[in-house]
Amino acid sequence: MEPEIGIVRDSLFEAPPLGEQERMVEAILFASAEPLGQSAIADRLPHGCDAAAALAALVKRYEGRGVRLVRVGDAWAFRTAPDLGFLMQKERVETRKLSRAAIETLAIIAYHQPATRAEIEEIRGVSVSRGTIDLLLELDWIRLGRRRMTPGRPVTFVVTQHFLDHFGLESPRDLPGIKELREAGLLDNRPPPGAMPGLIGDDADQGEDWDIPDDDQEEMFD
Amino acid sequence: MEPEIGIVRDSLFEAPPLGEQERMVEAILFASAEPLGQSAIADRLPHGCDAAAALAALVKRYEGRGVRLVRVGDAWAFRTAPDLGFLMQKERVETRKLSRAAIETLAIIAYHQPATRAEIEEIRGVSVSRGTIDLLLELDWIRLGRRRMTPGRPVTFVVTQHFLDHFGLESPRDLPGIKELREAGLLDNRPPPGAMPGLIGDDADQGEDWDIPDDDQEEMFD
């Protein structure tokens, strides 16, 4: 430690060059457990230093960097650049299958696009929750298309490029048609086992199930 | 957060330019008080980034600054430049004064690692108290290595990343004078010639201490 103390002592007689002062302020602010005011910084610098000039130089140096020197009230502190805030999120990714409501809605949009919400509901025979649409929008698999030129000018939904990439399609026209689905055995007149429990029980019950409000629909994703 | 997630997702298709990657690594490392492994950094970067290249660029950028990017084993951390330590009196943490036994035991583990308790005792010529090992484990300067594949399968000790960080070492290879010591044969494990007595007290006692079965050995570290 002696040599460093030596520096302090020397500096009583002559202030270090501005570049050195900038380094010092940089180190002080980096290590400090709290934002420091200019006078607190000056107190720690060797005698004769110009804290304000060193701070100004540092602010400039960190401009556009991953961290910035920012003013916090009357004090200064290093902070992550705002556009990089997302890096401070440690994401735990969980893979989950899309709910039946979502995949059906997505399928209808893909086959019938542009499709309005009312059209989706008509085809599915049940109401489409806002949560389902929102999820598909968030996943960037659907987006808003043009408004339909009918009374009420309803919005339409279309699939996105990201949807095509995800499903390995060049265009929505590449989706297999009804004829092909039938040939593939997907349109057999039998429900796939366990796939449609709602349709076998009584209608009264089923109606209840299908008219679940948004909240309940959300629950399906958990 | 949606727009940021959007950024991450876009990057699945194209990695950000190296300058951006450097900013990101800068932000990630600045935010952490602990060294971060290169793979941990890479995990947090958008897909397709080159963490190693970004790190190399950053090391260069911070050369000669008030804070530096240092390598700690397989990890990286920003640390204030050692010549500026005198400015950080406020942040200084009073370290416990270590006993001579603890310091020597630490050095022996560092230079000879992995080292068994018997080897430490052989070098120091006295038995190593449990308290000494416990203290070093508690300071997180040493940890258990693999058991030695010799009779009794004794546990070994190695130094930790925290040890390297504390003493400002990139790797155990950078221990002061280790090359010279090795060349002089002083790190060799030279068995004593046949009739040589153990230098620590009675052979009988010693035998008892060293032949502890696995269970007992484990107990030492509880």
Add this chain to the structure above:
Amino acid sequence: MTSDMIPDSDDFGADNEIEARLKAEALIIDVDGFEGPLDLLLTLSRTQKVDLRKISVLQLAEQYLAFIDKARSLRIELAADYLVMAAWMAFLKSRLLLPPDPADEGPSGEELAAHLAFQLERLEAMRRAAARLMARDRLGRDHFARGIPEDVAATRRIDYTATILDLMQAYARIRTRDDFEPLSLKRDAVFTMEQALERMKGLIGQAIEWGDLAQYLPIGWTSDPRRRRSATAATFAASLELAKLGQVELRQDEAFAPILLRRKGPVHGT
């Protein structure tokens, strides 16, 4: 070891011996400060003022034995390991002085001496290394970590997956749904005999007086003609079943007149 010293006035008396006596005492008291025989040997070896690699082990053995003798003469209690080492040093000394015995298979005096010298050099080297290590720039003293680390918020992101097959199956499911609906519609207006029987068993306990069978139709099954038909048929069939079991009596005054029902005998099961 103990620093309990009983100075022996017989050994030290003359003026010029005071200094020697103090010196000896200092060394003896220091036994407490030594970390075992090897440490003591290392200290003694330094008095030879030569490179440790050129140390005379024979001379060291003599120094050690003299030290132990002095400690004994001062009646200082020495730990067993110091005495074991003394015995071994005496053995080593004899090995180094006497010509090697061809019948003896053990290591030679030179080998033993070389290893002892190695041990001393190694211990010395480790001490120097320890000192250099502790003199390094240390975290929290000379170099510092970020004082305000920014917490990394752990968040959960859900990655939804769906394959083209999922998509096709979903669409196929929707397009074929109509085919199944009649199956369930049929059941819609059917009230079974079992349901009616179950229902009536719970009600006939109160049927002390004659009452119209129609009042046993379930709620919600009386307005829609299809449902009323099914419920009436089921309820009538159930009442016949109950009459057969002897639990109710049935009566109809004339054709198409209301069918009347009342309880008969003790009621079972409720």
